[in-house]
Amino acid sequence: MARVRMSDVAAVAGVSTATVSLVLSGAGSHRISAQTQARVREAAEAAGYAPNSVARSLRTQRTGMIGLLSDTIATTPFAGRMLAGANDAARTHGRLMVLVDTDGDASRERQAIEALTGQRVDAMIYARMWHQVADAPVGLPQGSVFLDCRPSRGSWPTVVPDDRDGGAAATRELVAAGHRRIAYLDAPKSAGLIASALRHQGYLQVLAEAGITPDPALHVRAGTDAEGGRAAAGELLDLPAERRPTALFCFNDRMAMGAYTAAHRRGLRIPDDLSIVGYDDQQLIAAELDPPLTTVALPHYEMGRWAMEVALGEREADPAEPHHMRCPIIRRDSVGPPPPWSGDR
Numbered sequence: 142m143a144r145v146r147m148s149d150v151a152a153v154a155g156v157s158t159a160t161v162s163l164v165l166s167g168a169g170s171h172r173i174s175a176q177t178q179a180r181v182r183e184a185a186e187a188a189g190y191a192p193n194s195v196a197r198s199l200r201t202q203r204t205g206m207i208g209l210l211s212d213t214i215a216t217t218p219f220a221g222r223m224l225a226g227a228n229d230a231a232r233t234h235g236r237l238m239v240l241v242d243t244d245g246d247a248s249r250e251r252q253a254i255e256a257l258t259g260q261r262v263d264a265m266i267y268a269r270m271w272h273q274v275a276d277a278p279v280g281l282p283q284g285s286v287f288l289d290c291r292p293s294r295g296s297w298p299t300v301v302p303d304d305r306d307g308g309a310a311a312t313r314e315l316v317a318a319g320h321r322r323i324a325y326l327d328a329p330k331s332a333g334l335i336a337s338a339l340r341h342q343g344y345l346q347v348l349a350e351a352g353i354t355p356d357p358a359l360h361v362r363a364g365t366d367a368e369g370g371r372a373a374a375g376e377l378l379d380l381p382a383e384r385r386p387t388a389l390f391c392f393n394d395r396m397a398m399g400a401y402t403a404a405h406r407r408g409l410r411i412p413d414d415l416s417i418v419g420y421d422d423q424q425l426i427a428a429e430l431d432p433p434l435t436t437v438a439l440p441h442y443e444m445g446r447w448a449m450e451v452a453l454g455e456r457e458a459d460p461a462e463p464h465h466m467r468c469p470i471i472r473r474d475s476v477g478p479p480p481p482w483s484g485d486r
Contacts, residue, residue: 145188145189145190146190147161147162147165147190149190150165150181150185150188150190153184153187153188154177154181154183154184154185155180156177156180160173160177160181161181161185164177164178164181164182165181165182165185205235205236205237206237206238206239206261206263207236207237207238207239207262207263207264207266207452207453208239208241208253208257208260208262208265209227209238209240209241209268209288210241210253210254210257210265210266210278210281211240211241211242211243211267211270212242212244212245212268212269212270213242213244213245214242214268214269216242217270218424218425219421219423219424220270220271220289220439220441221441222442222445223268223441223442223445223448224445225442225445226441226442226443226445226446226447226449227445227446227449228449229446230445230446230449230453230455231453234453234455236453238449239262241256241257247278247279250279251278251279251280254279254280254281255280258280258282263452264282264284264286264453265282265452266286266287266448266449266452267281267285267286267288268288268290268445269288269289269290270289271289271336272289272290272291272301272302272304272335272336273335274290274291274292274335275291275293276294277292277293277294277295277297284297284298284460285297285452286299286300286449286452286458287299287300287448288300288444288448289302289441291463296461297460298448298451298464299458299463299464300444300448300458300463300464300466301444301463301465301466302336302439302444303465303466303467303468304339304340304343304468305339305342305343305346306465306468307339307340307343307420307437307439308339308340308341308342308346308390308420308437309343309344309346309347310343310437310469310470311340311343311390311418311420311436311470312325312344312347312348312418313347314418314435314470314472315388315390315416315418315476316347316348316351318479319479320387320388320416320478320479321351321353321387321479322356322359322384322385322386322387322388322483323344323348323353323386323387323388323389323390324359324360324361324377324386324389324390325340325344325359325360325389325390326361326363326370326377326391326392326396326397327340327341327361327362327392328362328365328392328393329362329363330362332365336392340392340420341360344390358384359377359386361373361376363396365393365395365396366395366396366399367395367399367402368399369396370395370396370397370398370399370400370402371399371400371402371403372403373399373400374389374399374400374404375406377389378404378407378409382482386415387415387416388415388416388476388479389415389416389417389418390418390420391417391418392420393419393423394419394420394421394422394423394426394427394436395426396419397417397418397419397420397426397430397434397436397475398419401417401430401431401434411432411475412432412474412475412476412477413477413480415480416475416476416477416479417434417435417475417476418435418436418437418475418476419435419436419437420436420437420439421437421438422436422437422438422439422471423436427471427473428473430475432473432474432475433473433474433475434473435470435472435473435474435475436470436471436473437469437470437471438469438470438471439468440466440469443466444466447466
């Protein structure tokens with residue numbers, strides 16, 4: 142079947158080929174009436190016209206492709222919403238996102254950057270699965286957007302979750318319910334996680350606002366999986382009644398899942414005897430626990446969309462200052478008032 146040409150569209154719409162070119166390229170939006178533009182687009186769609194992308198890229202020096210380089214986002218379910226947000230933004234603006242996962246391997250990153258620049262992508266996004274400091278890979282074009290990671294050097298447009306505010310939101314939820322003995326189940330210090338320190342800062346901030354003196358015994362570190370959460374929660378729940386926490390703020394939902402197990406093994410009911418708040422709103426965990434877990438959501442979708450809009454030039458960003466995306470509280474059924482034995486009611 143013969144390829145539909147621009148002149149064919151012009152004949153159907155009753156306009157010149159030049160007018161069709163201006164309308165379909167977007168260059169004539171201020172010079173051609175809305176009625177004529179609509180007629181041209183309807184004619185192009187009816188005729189099945191597809192622009193010659195190669196010729197267009199040679200003319201405009203733009204390919205309409207954005208490269209997204211990540212460590213393991215595409216191969217793990219946890220942060221996949223970042224990809225959905227970035228891809229939706231690209232599609233909204235008529236662009237194509239090209240994704241490459243490298244497992245964080247420096248040589249693979251260099252190869253991927255060479256391949257993407259060889260394909261003449263219009264811009265690049267450099268993403269990591271969790272909030273961390275990252276070195277810019279060799280050859281990463283200046284102006285590339287950092288997603289869910291902070292550059293170790295230089296100024297780059299950057300978006301990260303506001304983990305300090307998220308830690309404050311989790312703690313504030315428990316304070317609002319009447320709790321005063323609130324424990325923080327934290328990640329190991331050796332892990333060096335940015336989010337760990339920031340969430341702890343938010344926790345301390347809200348305790349201070351509420352006039353609650355922090356108890357060092359209620360800040361416990363353990364592995365960030367269910368086993369770590371179970372062990373840390375068990376240690377706290379075995380304290381004498383006067384020192385035992387009535388509420389737990391967990392570094393992530395997997396630790397919260399382990400805390401549920403520790404509570405159930407001791408005959409404690411959630412939230413009647415113990416309130417728990419998690420972090421991440423992790424798929425297949427938070428909403429599936431019994432009772433469903435109140436948690437803080439990582440704004441993966443919103444961060445992905447923000448990064449793509451900056452890469453496309455649809456949104457402005459200050460390369461000198463990371464953009465902190467708010468982490469909202471997701472209320473479910475794991476928070477209630479303190480139990481009667483605590484004396485806090």
